[in-house]
Amino acid sequence: MPTTVLGLLGVLLCALAVTSQVTPQKDLKRFFTETTGESVAGEWSPLIVTEDVEKILYEVKPDIEKAVGTHFHVFIPISHRFQIEEGINYVVMVYTGGNTCVYAMISQAFPWHGGELSVPEVLYPEPCIDWSPSQHF
Template sequence: MTDFCHEGWSETEPATEEIQRICDEVKGQVEERTNTKYGIFRALQYRSQVVEGMNYLIKIHAGGFIYLHVMVFEAYGGKLSVIGVEEGHTKEDPLVPF
């Protein structure tokens, strides 16, 4: 079971197949927000928060030294929406809600 910490966010965990599936689904939304096409879009880590649905904060490797932190909201029923993207992260940066 996931442990929850400050402000209801889970601890950082390794990405799962489900988190990668979410990333694959929202890749187009992220590319629109950043005005960039990504060849690689691999989920590395994530945190989650139960709200009226689920928030996910995901660290994504987008090729080379490009790491993104992406906030995704999953509504009841499964609709996924990107609610934030932070560029300019490194592999070592912690996942901090923004």
């Protein structure tokens, strides 16, 4: 059932792109603005950590550990926020034990630009509190 709903959503988004003459892969910001009437691009969106974000986080975990100079025995993603700009920027709050968290900024290029991941900034140790990327980065 969920696959059917996602497939239908994909068809609807493609239909919207065709009727509005917008190619979502080439101009994602404009596509979201014109099809939803809202400006999504550039704004930080709070979300629980999905399997996709968790996969990305564990892929860059060695880069995060290298940046802070420690190996994390406890590394549990709690929440993240994302922002669409020239790619997708994620800020992930990760519980690392005790009352400390690591905040990692992860940048991902769009797939049509190679999809490469980078970790431009990491903050550690930080308290595990309700947060906003603008407060930390």
